[in-house]
Amino acid sequence: MLLSASILPAWACADAPCLDVRTLALALAGFTAFFFALLYASRFLPGREVMGFPQPDGARKRYRLNGMSLWVLTHMVVIAGTLHFDLSLSPLVTRLFWPLFVAANLFSIAWALLLYVRGRARLGDASASAPGLLGAIRDFWMGVERNPEWRGVDLKLFAYQPSLIGLWLFVLGFGYLQYESFGYLTPQMVLYQACWWLYLTTHYHHEPGLLSMWDIVAERFGFMLVWGDLALVPFAYCLAGWYIAAEPTPMATPLVLAIGAMFLFGLWVFRGANAQKHRFKVDRDARIWGQPPRLVGGRLLISGFWGIGRKLNYTGEIVLYLAIALCSGCGSYVPYLVPLWLLSLLTHRAGRDDRRCRAKYGALWDEYCQHARFRMFPFLY
Structure with a gap:
């Protein structure tokens, strides 16, 4: 399916019922599997043990920084899948893009609710920013706990992984789509791929720098950060890919x-x-x-x-x-x-x-x- 560079991404699945219940269920299952695969990989992959910066209460956490291992593993899976199993990532940006966006929003709401309930259960009513419904809404939005963990994995730091690796898979999907549509990649598509690869590789190279960022050190982990990581970054930051993939002229x-x-x-x-x-x-x-x-x-x-x-x-x-x-x-x-x-x-x-x-x-x-x-x-x- 070829795209027109003058249209919005919603038309990318105009020839398929991309928002039917079955496809949405598939997207939600796939997104959930992707999330937990990264979560378990983050728990077990090797990485540097680094002490974090002092938090507002003076406490310091120990982090395992294994984002580069996860980044390399992603490349290995994509390359092996493409060469040996004829994997194509183009469906990610055609038939599955909008169902995955819906799934990311639903998952973000569910995860933020779980974080809110868990935080209130652990810290009690004293953790509320204000009494009543308005306080509950604010705490759901901003978060209750500053650094919630799951079996040694800092969840706030981990949220960068589905965000950026998901973004990279969409970026690759546009490359697959253009090659399958025209039989070649335009220079601007090669540049687009190279820019994102360099951006993400340098991100993982400088991963220790995340530990001094304000949102890691001081902010609580709630819906605002969850939604930004899971829905905003991967689905919005790849927008240029729609128009590059549709343009055959170098x-x-x-x-x-x-x-x-x-x-x-x-x-x-x-x-x-x-x-x-x-x-x-x-x-x-x-x-x-x-x-x-x-x-x-x-x-x-x-x-x-x-x-x-x-x-x-x-x-x-x-x-x-x-x-x-x-x-x-x-x-x-x-x-x-x-x-x-x-x-x-x-x-x-x-x-x-x-x-x-x-x-x-x-x-x-x-x-x-x-x-x-x-x-x-x-x-x-």
Whole structure:
């Protein structure tokens, strides 16, 4: 089935009853099996044992970081399935995409309810953020426990696995779809696949950096994070693939190279800034760009990216997602919804973080801002 680049993904299954009860049941069973296969693999696969950062109550957790093992295992399964069993992932993005989206939403609600009930049972009424129904709704949304576990697996950290590996399977599905439709992959499809592969591989390479992120250290684990991981990221972040898979005309080589360079620049800034921040938190004497770290007041880093802008990690993230959207060309606005949403979200978050840091550090923050003059965009913001 060929797709039209001018239509929305809903038409991808126009020739099949993709939302009938039988298909929905199959999708829910498949999604559940996928989730628990990753959960059990996360429990048993080898990985590094790493101490987490202090939580608001001062406690520190020990984590097993085996995401790279899971990432490699995923490749082995897909390659073996394709070569030896004629596996095709194209049904994931045609007949099963919307049933899987429904399944992901239902599973997210069920998991968040289970987390809420378990958290209240373990922590009691004292864990409620407020009495009554409004408090219960808030706790369902935000979560009750900060770091719920299942047999040694931190569930909040684990939620990245079905999120990102599910996203990767959809991305691969678009490649399978285009090859099965036209007999070849266009340069923009190859670039799209390469961008996501690099993004996800570097994610797993820098997996220890997750432990210093705000949502891992401080936020509770409820429906907001569950739904974002299971439904939002894998199903929304792959949007450009619909339009790339449907376009048989190769993109001009100079444009492909320019978009690839743009992606690499954004990835370098995004990963580099986050890695510098994480290394500084782990070891305040760690060298940055080959030099000893420079600090303001002995507390705020002004070396590397953090001496140029206050939130250049956000800037890099927006740039790399814009590059991924550009792989689809200009035939539709839909692929650009993700970078536009990130622009709105991260710009707001940068302003919020700036206000929070100014309240925390006072005059020291003003001094830091004299070095890192921009939040995200030089001369603009």
